[in-house]
Amino acid sequence: MTGFGRGQASSEAATVTVEVRSVNKRHLDVSVRGPRGLGEREMAIQQTIKDRFDRGQFRVSVDVDTHADTLIPLSPERAQAVATTLRSLRDAAGIDAPVTLDQVLDVAHRFLDDASTPTARSFAEPVWTAIEHALSDALDGLHTMRADEGAALLNDLTAQLDALTEHLTVVEKRAPVRVDEAQDLLRARLSDLLSDERLDRDRLETEIAVLADKLDVHEECVRLQSHIRQFREALSDDAPAGRRLKFIMQEMLREVNTIGAKANDATISEHAVQMKELIEQLREQIRNVE
Numbered sequence: 001m002t003g004f005g006r007g008q009a010s011s012e013a014a015t016v017t018v019e020v021r022s023v024n025k026r027h028l029d030v031s032v033r034g035p036r037g038l039g040e041r042e043m044a045i046q047q048t049i050k051d052r053f054d055r056g057q058f059r060v061s062v063d064v065d066t067h068a069d070t071l072i073p074l075s076p077e078r079a080q081a082v083a084t085t086l087r088s089l090r091d092a093a094g095i096d097a098p099v100t101l102d103q104v105l106d107v108a109h110r111f112l113d114d115a116s117t118p119t120a121r122s123f124a125e126p127v128w129t130a131i132e133h134a135l136s137d138a139l140d141g142l143h144t145m146r147a148d149e150g151a152a153l154l155n156d157l158t159a160q161l162d163a164l165t166e167h168l169t170v171v172e173k174r175a176p177v178r179v180d181e182a183q184d185l186l187r188a189r190l191s192d193l194l195s196d197e198r199l200d201r202d203r204l205e206t207e208i209a210v211l212a213d214k215l216d217v218h219e220e221c222v223r224l225q226s227h228i229r230q231f232r233e234a235l236s237d238d239a240p241a242g243r244r245l246k247f248i249m250q251e252m253l254r255e256v257n258t259i260g261a262k263a264n265d266a267t268i269s270e271h272a273v274q275m276k277e278l279i280e281q282l283r284e285q286i287r288n289v290e
Contacts, residue, residue: 003145007137011126014066018134020049020142024288025057034062041128045135052139054240055290062131082108149288154235157285161228164252164278167271168228171259172221178265179215217259217268224255231282242289249286253279 003022008015030046032038038045049058086099086107231248234241256279260272 002149003142005138005140005142005145007134007139007141009130009133009137011130013124013126014064014130016065016127016130016134017063018131018138019061020135020138021059021061022053022056022142022146025055026287028053028055028058030058030060032060032062034060035064038062041131045131048132048135049139052143053290055242060135062135064127064131066127078108079104146290150290153285153288157235157282158232160278160281160285161231164275165225165228167275167278168221168224171217171263171268171271174265174267174271175217175221175263178263178268182215182264215262215264217262220255220259220262224252224259227252227255240290242286245286245289246283249279249282252282 002024003020005020006017008017010016028050030049032042032045034042045060045062049060082104083099086103090097090099227248231245231252234244234248253276256272256275260269260276263269263272
C-alpha cells in the first residue's frame with residue numbers, strides 16, 4: 001500500500017530528518033538515500049523496515065544537518081585548497097558571491113578521501129541515535145497512513161464479497177430449477193419415442209439422470225461459498241494475507257467459470273458473468289494488500 005511518513009530528531013551533534021515513502025509492490029524492496037556518512041548503517045535502516053513490513057517498495061531519504069563543531073577536523077591546508085577551488089568555480093560560472101566557511105566545510109566533508117580519512121563515511125553515535133528516532137517516527141506515520149488506506153480497502157473488498165454472495169445465492173436457487181426444467185424438456189421431446197416398445201426406457205432415464213448431473217452446479221456453489229468464507233477470514237487475520245488472498249481468488253474464479261460453463265442457462269450465465277467481474281475487481285484490489 002502507499003504511504004508517507006516523516007520524522008525529525010536532534011542531538012548535540014546533528015539534526016536529522018527522515019522521510020519514508022512506500023508504493024505497491026509484490027515483494028519488499030528498500031532503498032536508502034542520504035549523506036555519505038550513512039555507510040554501512042544503510043543495512044540497519046533497511047533491516048528496520050524489513051522487520052516491520054512484508055511487501056512494498058520503500059524509498060528512505062535521510063538528511064543530516066551536522067553541527068559545525070562535530071565535523072571531522074580539517075587541516076588548514078585542505079580548507080585553503082577547497083576554498084581556492086570554490087573561488088575558481090565561482091569565477092568560471094560568473095557568480096558574484098563570496099565563498100563562505102560553511103560552503104568550504106560542506107564540500108570538504110562531502111569529498112574527503114577515504115584513504116586519508118577513514119572516518120569520513122561514519123557519523124558519531126549520537127547522530128545515529130537521532131537517525132534511529134527519526135526513522136521510527138517516520139515509519140509510525142507511514143504505518144498510520146497505510147492503516148487508514150487498509151481500512152478503506154477492507155470496506156471495498158467486503159462490499160465486493162457481499163455482492164458476489166448475492167449473485168451466488170441467486171444461482172443456488174436457480175440451479176435445481178434449471179435441472180428440473182431440462183429434465184422435463186427432454187422427457188417431453190422423447191415422449192413420442194418412449195411409446196416405441198423397442199426403446200429401453202431405463203436407459204433413457206439413465207441418460208436423463210446423466211444430463212441432470214452435467215447441469216448440476218451444486219458442488220461448485222458449495223466450494224465457492226467456502227472460498228468466500230476463507231477470503232473473509234483472511235481479511236480479518238492480522239498476519240499478511242496478500243498471497244493467500246490471491247490464491248483464494250484464483251480458486252473462486254475457477255468455480256465461477258465452471259458454473260457458467262455447466263449451467264447452460266441464461267439466468268445463471270448472466271450472474272456468472274457478474275461474479276467474474278467482481279472477482280476481477282478483487283484481483284485488482286488485492287494487489288494493494290500486504
